Amino acid sequence: MFKDLDPILHAQLRLAVVSLLISVKEAEFTFIKEKTNSTAGNLSVQLNKLKEAGYIDISKQFRDNYPLTICRITRKGIEAFESYVNALQSYMKKD
């Protein structure tokens, strides 16, 4: 019996964001944008989808009068990522 892949994570940019956030405690929006080679607009949309799913937390602060967006993965996000990787591995074994 194979698990369905989580549709929230099974998209290139969202998976890249979650994979990046799983290895750090928190990351700034500009860091994620730089590492994923994405546009600010597209990244904002995907971050909001992840936030709505409860996979990440987004906090907005100010540093030197400039807005600063900080993202961190939630417990639910970690669990979803682990399930996603397990599901992927089971599919790979089948292939």
Place this chain on the structure above:
Amino acid sequence: MEDKSLTHEESLHLINSMINKAKETYHNTGIGAMLWGTVIATCSLVKLSELHFGYRLPFDIFLLTLLAVIPQVFISIREKRKKKFKSYDDIFMDYIWLGFGICIFLLIHVNNAVFVSLKPVAIEYAQLTGHPSAFRYNEFINPLFLILYGLPTFITGAACKFKPMLWGGILCWVCSVIAVYTTVKIDLLLTAISAIAAWLIPGIIMEKEYRQAKKQQQQDV
């Protein structure tokens, strides 16, 4: 990067590459390590010259270590502001070095208390026997500090897979063993060597790597 769907292989490849990207991004500037390597080596060598040439500065040169905390705070704040992410390793390292700083001050406090307790005993011994005691507690102070210097240095070197610091930490422990059997002057020399090997040289290497990584990042952009 687009918002497209992925094959299983592509997904695993993407996960791998993003995790590696996060790991490869951070390079320590090495400024803190250079600062402490310089300060401890300078303090030890100045103290050694005081003992060797028989002069005394109007203040204890090791008070410089207290002054060095001020630039260290500024360096830490500046580095944290420059960094666009916080890793779990950073938090672990912060606690390790904070704990080290606390242990150093506690050790100084304990040593001062031992000195105060030993002083009347030494005076009484000299009065009773007519000659001073051969036991010198200050000959055992440097080995204690060297043991402490080695611990966070060794852990940092191992956790960051940075061999110069790992070997620096081991050298601190080797020097601590040697220092038990040597005079205070040699102890101070060993402390200076340890500080240079454990912090100053690794700090210079880190700074060089940081500059190279920064240059590479600018070229990539």
